Amino acid sequence: MVDTADFPLIGAPALRAREAARVLRTLPTAAKDAALLAMADALGERAAEVLAANAADVAAATAAGTPAAMVDRLRLDEARLAGVADALRALVALPDPVGDVVRGSTLPNGLTLRQVRVPLGVVGMVYEARPNVTVDAAGLCVKSGNAALLRGSASAHGTNTALVAVLGEAGEKAGLPAGSIALLSADRASVAELLRARGLVDVVIPRGGASLIQRVVTEARVPVIETGVGNCHVYVDASADAAMAEAVVLNSKTHRVSVCNSAETLLVHRDVAFLPRLLTALTDAGVTLHGDAAARAAVPGVLPATDEDWATEYLAMDMAVRVVDDLDQALEHIRTWGSGHSEAVVADSARAIADFTAGVDAAAVLVNASTRFTDGGEFGFGAEIGISTQKLHARGPLGLPELTSTTYVVTGAGHVRS
Amino acid sequence: MVDTADFPLIGAPALRAREAARVLRTLPTAAKDAALLAMADALGERAAEVLAANAADVAAATAAGTPAAMVDRLRLDEARLAGVADALRALVALPDPVGDVVRGSTLPNGLTLRQVRVPLGVVGMVYEARPNVTVDAAGLCVKSGNAALLRGSASAHGTNTALVAVLGEAGEKAGLPAGSIALLSADRASVAELLRARGLVDVVIPRGGASLIQRVVTEARVPVIETGVGNCHVYVDASADAAMAEAVVLNSKTHRVSVCNSAETLLVHRDVAFLPRLLTALTDAGVTLHGDAAARAAVPGVLPATDEDWATEYLAMDMAVRVVDDLDQALEHIRTWGSGHSEAVVADSARAIADFTAGVDAAAVLVNASTRFTDGGEFGFGAEIGISTQKLHARGPLGLPELTSTTYVVTGAGHVRS
Numbered sequence: 001m002v003d004t005a006d007f008p009l010i011g012a013p014a015l016r017a018r019e020a021a022r023v024l025r026t027l028p029t030a031a032k033d034a035a036l037l038a039m040a041d042a043l044g045e046r047a048a049e050v051l052a053a054n055a056a057d058v059a060a061a062t063a064a065g066t067p068a069a070m071v072d073r074l075r076l077d078e079a080r081l082a083g084v085a086d087a088l089r090a091l092v093a094l095p096d097p098v099g100d101v102v103r104g105s106t107l108p109n110g111l112t113l114r115q116v117r118v119p120l121g122v123v124g125m126v127y128e129a130r131p132n133v134t135v136d137a138a139g140l141c142v143k144s145g146n147a148a149l150l151r152g153s154a155s156a157h158g159t160n161t162a163l164v165a166v167l168g169e170a171g172e173k174a175g176l177p178a179g180s181i182a183l184l185s186a187d188r189a190s191v192a193e194l195l196r197a198r199g200l201v202d203v204v205i206p207r208g209g210a211s212l213i214q215r216v217v218t219e220a221r222v223p224v225i226e227t228g229v230g231n232c233h234v235y236v237d238a239s240a241d242a243a244m245a246e247a248v249v250l251n252s253k254t255h256r257v258s259v260c261n262s263a264e265t266l267l268v269h270r271d272v273a274f275l276p277r278l279l280t281a282l283t284d285a286g287v288t289l290h291g292d293a294a295a296r297a298a299v300p301g302v303l304p305a306t307d308e309d310w311a312t313e314y315l316a317m318d319m320a321v322r323v324v325d326d327l328d329q330a331l332e333h334i335r336t337w338g339s340g341h342s343e344a345v346v347a348d349s350a351r352a353i354a355d356f357t358a359g360v361d362a363a364a365v366l367v368n369a370s371t372r373f374t375d376g377g378e379f380g381f382g383a384e385i386g387i388s389t390q391k392l393h394a395r396g397p398l399g400l401p402e403l404t405s406t407t408y409v410v411t412g413a414g415h416v417r418s
Numbered sequence: 419m420v421d422t423a424d425f426p427l428i429g430a431p432a433l434r435a436r437e438a439a440r441v442l443r444t445l446p447t448a449a450k451d452a453a454l455l456a457m458a459d460a461l462g463e464r465a466a467e468v469l470a471a472n473a474a475d476v477a478a479a480t481a482a483g484t485p486a487a488m489v490d491r492l493r494l495d496e497a498r499l500a501g502v503a504d505a506l507r508a509l510v511a512l513p514d515p516v517g518d519v520v521r522g523s524t525l526p527n528g529l530t531l532r533q534v535r536v537p538l539g540v541v542g543m544v545y546e547a548r549p550n551v552t553v554d555a556a557g558l559c560v561k562s563g564n565a566a567l568l569r570g571s572a573s574a575h576g577t578n579t580a581l582v583a584v585l586g587e588a589g590e591k592a593g594l595p596a597g598s599i600a601l602l603s604a605d606r607a608s609v610a611e612l613l614r615a616r617g618l619v620d621v622v623i624p625r626g627g628a629s630l631i632q633r634v635v636t637e638a639r640v641p642v643i644e645t646g647v648g649n650c651h652v653y654v655d656a657s658a659d660a661a662m663a664e665a666v667v668l669n670s671k672t673h674r675v676s677v678c679n680s681a682e683t684l685l686v687h688r689d690v691a692f693l694p695r696l697l698t699a700l701t702d703a704g705v706t707l708h709g710d711a712a713a714r715a716a717v718p719g720v721l722p723a724t725d726e727d728w729a730t731e732y733l734a735m736d737m738a739v740r741v742v743d744d745l746d747q748a749l750e751h752i753r754t755w756g757s758g759h760s761e762a763v764v765a766d767s768a769r770a771i772a773d774f775t776a777g778v779d780a781a782a783v784l785v786n787a788s789t790r791f792t793d794g795g796e797f798g799f800g801a802e803i804g805i806s807t808q809k810l811h812a813r814g815p816l817g818l819p820e821l822t823s824t825t826y827v828v829t830g831a832g833h834v835r836s
Contacts, residue, residue: 369829
């Protein structure tokens with residue numbers, strides 16, 4: 001029994017979400033898909049309202065001296081808004097995980113056993129500036145039969161308020177229960193309430209930087225799915241092809257530096273003769289290198305690396321470089337400093353590939369491929385709500401099945417245990 | 419980076435367990451099975467040593483005035499010890515989940531994607547008196563490639579020390595890495611250390627009563643799988659057959675009262691004419707009933723039920739009884755008071771069965787079958803480490819696959835994102 005007086009900021013929407021979740025869990029796929037299409041259409045019809053709210057957020061952020069890159073992440077325009085609406089429409093084509101029979105059998109005593117996917121219930125999301133997450137999360141929750149409690153950043157609160165008004169009204173008109181999608185107060189205390197809302201919230205998914213994840217993990221009394229911290233490595237083995245190594249390393253580092261699946265540290269076997277060429281390719285691409293003695297000896301202009309470089313998720317055009325004696329030393333480095341997100345190997349030796357794959361404990365191991373491929377869209381999941389770096393429940397990109405639990409349904413004819 | 423100085427009681431065994439886990443994760447099934455057989459044989463060969471340690475624990479518990487039922491749970495004899503050894507041998511026949519490909523595909527760009535089961539790593543278990551859990555947990559962890567940190571109760575510490583010495587030495591001799599199975603200090607503070615050992619422990623599984631589970635959930639900074647609190651209901655619908663209802667209710671309540679899948683509350687539709695007969699069958703079997711006004715009016719000798727009765731997991735020959743107006747009221751009662759473990763319906767109406775199944779959010783729904791069937795052995799999983807009542811990761815009986823995580827292995831030929 002939960003006393004909502006303990007939750008002044010989130011108690012009321014959380015109770016409504018619980019009621020909504022009871023209905024959502026039994027809605028047929030067609031009803032959820034119709035709601036998603038209505039929500040997408042409404043974003044088009046009421047674009048002016050959303051963009052006006054966003055312009056106010058952007059103006060306030062600019063006036064407050066927010067860095068340009070962060071203001072850009074906050075900004076919506078017609079094209080971006082159409083993009084998020086299309087993402088909602090794309091969810092319609094994805095299979096509904098609810099009702100899937102994961103496992104089934106008839107037991108020797110005649111009982112039938114089915115393990116059936118059911119929604120989690122009420123999903124809390126805590127995330128940072130980008131307002132597209134509001135729409136993505138709401139859509140994924142609707143499709144998977146969950147109610148969504150959304151806690152976006154204060155800087156995007158006006159935009160998020162407009163988005164949730166549009167999505168909620170359109171969804172409700174199309175048949176979703178009231179309270180299915182709620183935006184929580186931007187008051188700092190609402191996060192703390194959400195994190196201890198046992199009995200009100202079934203899971204909280206933080207999506208943001210290391211400090212947010214750390215806060216959530218420390219404070220949470222509710223189940224959490226950690227996402228998004230990626231201190232990713234590329235290991236170039238002695239058997240690697242020079243051109244392939246250069247392509248994979250450059251893509252892993254520079255394709256999009258601000259995301260969790262970009263590479264932060266390069267580990268190179270000491271027998272790799274093309275080390276100078278590889279490092280020069282990185283500096284030519286504008287990457288600042290932070291290296292150990294061997295890396296600094298290979299090319300000029302490499303800054304000295306400290307333990308802090310091995311630990312840092314730069315999310316910028318910086319990369320740490322270490323020359324290792326062998327594959328075991330590379331594995332030891334990854335064990336010590338990695339965050340269990342994505343680890344890549346470039347190698348031609350089947351043995352090296354097998355040893356690397358067996359030795360790395362991470363959400364994804366990429367063999368002769370860029371770390372940037374660890375992504376729900378790239379994996380063919382159609383959509384993702386984040387990339388989990390924890391081992392329980394879900395590891396790697398979180399798609400629709402990862403937003404469900406299961407129930408065992410056991411059917412007998414008066415069966416009793418003897 | 420973990421500073422083991424913060425973990426004076428568990429730091430050393432936890433570090434050894436982490437080292438062991440690196441080896442365990444790559445051990446072939448045959449090696450793990452050989453170790454399990456050696457461990458089972460050693461329990462037979464060194465039975466005298468284990469039983470002597472157990473006799474000392476039993477004598478100390480008896481001298482301390484421990485209730486007879488608890489002393490009995492603590493006691494081992496040759497037959498019980500042979501039983502737990504056989505349980506280890508039975509694990510050999512079960513499929514090894516490690517290496518299973520859960521999902522696999524070739525992506526449009528030619529990348530191959532495989533989601534492969536891997537061990538969790540280091541599994542912490544916190545449990546109460548029964549020493550058989552020590553052997554079961556060690557065996558399940560070995561088979562699933564995990565290192566085990568076992569924290570049993572102080573009253574069984576002598577027995578557990580002997581068991582872990584036997585299992586560890588036999589396992590190591592058969593090829594398991596040192597430190598694979600460790601018993602933690604029985605000092606109360608070792609639980610607190612285990613619960614905040616982020617970076618040392620991958621999951622903690624508490625197995626015990628509500629107060630243990632509550633402590634774990636409140637204190638834990640590491641991922642937890644909650645197990646074992648079962649406030650289970652049987653709902654008898656208006657369409658139920660009288661004899662079937664009587665059999666299922668009696669078995670759910672009285673087959674074994676001290677376990678989490680026994681029933682605690684009976685909900686009966688007001689149109690059930692055989693209510694007096696059903697309640698009389700329960701009292702005849704020795705069950706003390708705690709009922710609402712309608713139940714008390716049906717037969718003599720029913721004590722008045724309060725909210726506390728609806729909330730209580732008696733684990734005894736007591737049962738709460740409520741007469742409900744309809745199935746919705748039964749569902750509402752279960753939502754309010756249930757613990758999400760096992761909920762049974764006895765009904766002949768397909769509609770009532772479907773509505774109950776859709777309306778209950780629990781680990782297991784039992785249709786015309788006893789709640790006692792929610793059990794890894796009964797489900798054909800061969801072994802279980804507990805019954806999860808949480809929605810994330812695993813819900814219901816925890817078998818070998820539930821002691822694993824997954825890694826996505828993505829293999830390309832120099833693939834980069836464009």
